[in-house]
Amino acid sequence: MENIKKIISPVWKFTQDIVFPPICVNCKTDIKDQSKFLCQSCFDEIQTLSALYCPECGARLANSESSCHRSDYVLAPASKFFPPIPALIHNFKYQELVKISDILSAMLIVCLKNSNIKIDDFIITQIPLYPKKIRKRGFNQSEILAKSVANYFSLPHKHLLKRTKDNDQQAKQKDYGKRFENIKNCFQSLNAEDIAGKKIILVDDVSTSGATLAEASRILKKYGAVKIIALVVAKA
Ligand SMILES: [Zn+2]
Ligand SMILES: [Zn+2]
Incomplete structure (x- = not known):
């Protein structure tokens, strides 16, 4: 006897393969297991960093306490924006590929x-x-x-900021000066009491100009954060 499930599953499988074929998101070669998102050689290309950087000049810092320039945060990038990282981050924006987060959060950890x-x-x-x-x-x-990341280290995760402006143009804006202008006053604190006196790890996917991290850190500092480490998957 036929049933809907029997009929629909090959169709469904077919559609899935069309939309999301089991290929490496970076080099597009076939892979056996779609849940891995990368072929072995692209996976092996991932190089993780483990140093802190001054967001102003990009200098490597000896520790989280010292910085060469005055800045509201220090930058901890898990990698540079080299393949396969751009492909992973780009595809992570689609709901169907949300489990790419497994690779990216492992890098942050x-x-x-x-x-x-x-x-x-x-x-x-x-x-x-x-x-x-x-x-x-x-x-x-x-x-x-x-x-x-919070779950892995058993640290509290909090919603500290909200975005009050949709600065969609940010990603397309090539002029760094304009990026800093665009992002101004984009964030507000959700609950000042959660911020005051706290040491904060601020997570984002990519740091390009650093404008977004700088503005978010400015608000967190304004409400009394004592230390901010911006943890990003990659710095461009
Ligand atoms: Zn590949
Ligand atoms: Zn510096």
């Missing part, structure tokens, strides 16, 4: 572990998305990463 920064008194948050964008996309990719 490795970065923190290898950096030897003492983080047991930190709380973890993320760069928020504009609410309309969350509705459209279904999730905030940075929040997924922040939560899995």
Whole structure:
């Protein structure tokens, strides 16, 4: 006897393969297991970093306490923006490939572990998305990463900021000066009491100009954050 399931599953499987063929998201070669997202050689290309950097000049810092320039945060990038990282981050924006977060959060965890920064008194948050964008996309990719890092280290995850302006042009804006101008006053604190006196790990996917991290850190500092480490998958 036929049933709907029997009929529909090959069709469904077929559609899935069309939309999301089991291929490496980076080099597009066939892979056996779609849940891995990368072929072995692309996976092996991932190089993790474990140092802290000055966001102003890009200099490597000896530790999280010292910085060459005055800045509201220090930058901890898990890698550079080299293949296969751009492909992973790009595809992570689609709901169907949300489990790419497994690779990206593992990179963030490795970065923190290898950096030897003492983080047991930190709380973890993320760069928020504009609410309309969350509705459209279904999730905030940075929040997924922040939560899995918090979960791994048994640290509290908090929503500290909200986005009050949709600066969609940010990603397309090539002029760094304009990026800093665009992002001004984009964030507000959700609950000032959660921020005051806290050490904060601020998670985002990529740091390009650093404008978004700088503005978010400015607000967190304004409400009394004592230390901010911006943890990103990659710095461009
Ligand atoms: Zn590949
Ligand atoms: Zn510097």
